[in-house]
Amino acid sequence: xxxxxxxxxINKEVEIMPGDVLYDVIKKSGVSSVKKxxxxxxxxxxxVLLDGKPIPSCSYLAAKADGHNITTIEGIxxxxxxxxxxxxxxxxxxxxxxTPGFLLxxxxxxxxLENPTxxxxxxxxxxxxxxxxxxxxxxxxxxxYLEVSR
Amino acid sequence: xxxxxxxxxxKEGMGLSFGKPAYADDLAPQNTLVVKILRSPYxxxxxxxxxxxxxxxxxxxxxxxxxxxxxxxxxTRAGQGYPEPSPHDxxxxxxxxxxxxxxxxxxxxxxxxSAEAALELIKVEYEVGACxxx
Numbered sequence: 223x224x225x226x227x228x229x230x231x232i233n234k235e236v237e238i239m240p241g242d243v244l245y246d247v248i249k250k251s252g253v254s255s256v257k258k259x260x261x262x263x264x265x266x267x268x269x270v271l272l273d274g275k276p277i278p279s280c281s282y283l284a285a286k287a288d289g290h291n292i293t294t295i296e297g298i299x300x301x302x303x304x305x306x307x308x309x310x311x312x313x314x315x316x317x318x319x320x321t322p323g324f325l326l327x328x329x330x331x332x333x334x335l336e337n338p339t340x341x342x343x344x345x346x347x348x349x350x351x352x353x354x355x356x357x358x359x360x361x362x363x364x365x366x367y368l369e370v371s372r
Numbered sequence: 373x374x375x376x377x378x379x380x381x382x383k384e385g386m387g388l389s390f391g392k393p394a395y396a397d398d399l400a401p402q403n404t405l406v407v408k409i410l411r412s413p414y415x416x417x418x419x420x421x422x423x424x425x426x427x428x429x430x431x432x433x434x435x436x437x438x439x440x441x442x443x444x445x446x447x448t449r450a451g452q453g454y455p456e457p458s459p460h461d462x463x464x465x466x467x468x469x470x471x472x473x474x475x476x477x478x479x480x481x482x483x484x485x486s487a488e489a490a491l492e493l494i495k496v497e498y499e500v501g502a503c504x505x506x
Contacts, residue, residue: 254398255391295391302390310385318388325389 225288229253230297236284244270244279244287248294255295255322266350269323270294276327278349295322302329304371308363316354324350328364332371340365405434408487410477410494412469415503419467419476419496426493427479432486436494437478439465 226235229251236247245268248256256279257267263281270279271293279292295302302325315321324347331338331346338346343364352360388394424436442464450458465475477494481487 253391254393257395257397295389299390306386306389307381309389310381311379313379313382315382315385315388318385318394321389322391 223285225285227287227289228291230293231291238284240285242284244272244277244282244284244292247284247287248279248292253294253296257319257323259319264351265320266327267320267323269326269350271298271326271330274330274333276330276349293326295325298326298329302326305329305363305367308366309360312359312363312366314352314355314359314363320350320352324352324360328367332368337372338368343368405480405482406484406487407478407480408484408491409475410479410491410496412472412474412476414469414498414500415472416501417469417498418501419469420499421495421497422477423495424477424493426495427490430481430486430490430493432482433479433490434482435478435480436490437465438476439463439467 223240224235224237225247226233227247228234229248230253234247234251236250238247245256245258248270249258256270258280259265259267261280263278266278268278268280269276271277272282272287272290274291274293305328306321306325309315309321309325327347327350331343335342335346340361343361347360347364384394393399419439422438422440424438427433428436445464446460447462447464448456448458448460449462450456452458465477469476476496477491479487479490479494481490
């Protein structure tokens with residue numbers, strides 16, 4: 223079957239199998255930032271924005287993405303540059319496998335929530351696991367980012 | 373001492389943040405084969421017979437390995453040091469499986485679907501042994 227979607231504002235018309243997940247389509251399109259780890263929507267490394275909302279692309283059927291706009295970190299690099307830099311300064315990036323997905327969720331949170339409390343931040347970011355950093359560095363970076371960019 | 377008590381941003385941090393190719397999967401050439409492993413459903417068993425004929429015939433399958441056709445080399449599952457101090461206590465593939473998930477066969481195929489399909493076509497006869505509970 224054939225679907226039409228945009229990936230980072232570029233129109234794509236792709237042939238898929240009914241069981242293909244969105245991750246497969248994105249990876250085949252040459253995007254390197256989106257990773258796959260658990261394959262069960264548990265870890266968040268495959269996060270992409272679908273019409274601006276973070277979703278786990280490993281468990282989202284490609285067919286359902288027909289007609290939608292997909293954004294990966296490559297598509298919002300300018301917007302995410304500041305928080306990415308802060309993450310780096312705060313020691314929140316170790317192996318870096320989870321970072322692109324995490325940054326996408328942070329950007330979605332910033333667009334959606336106004337002045338979130340620490341609890342609200344943690345709730346919003348709960349789906350993006352990081353096995354290296356211990357989360358404290360990430361939280362410091364996110365708080366700084368929201369403070370500075372307010 | 374001028375670096376003490378100062379944060380130093382990670383050199384590759386920004387590249388990793390923005391998903392620049394860095395991991396094995398990013399660097400794999402387009403025509404890389406996909407490997408899948410058939411694993412034991414038993415905690416302890418002897419492989420009485422293993423038939424890979426159908427799997428080998430499947431289109432896209434390039435290689436099927438079992439204990440019958442790999443060299444009987446002992447290996448270690450650790451691998452942090454050189455020379456490696458950990459015990460070399462495991463054959464690459466063996467006639468015996470010693471835990472649920474122990475490797476029985478490896479398949480290399482042109483794509484993931486063919487490799488998965490080939491796994492289903494391997495016929496294994498087990499002689500299931502008693503397993504001591506701890």
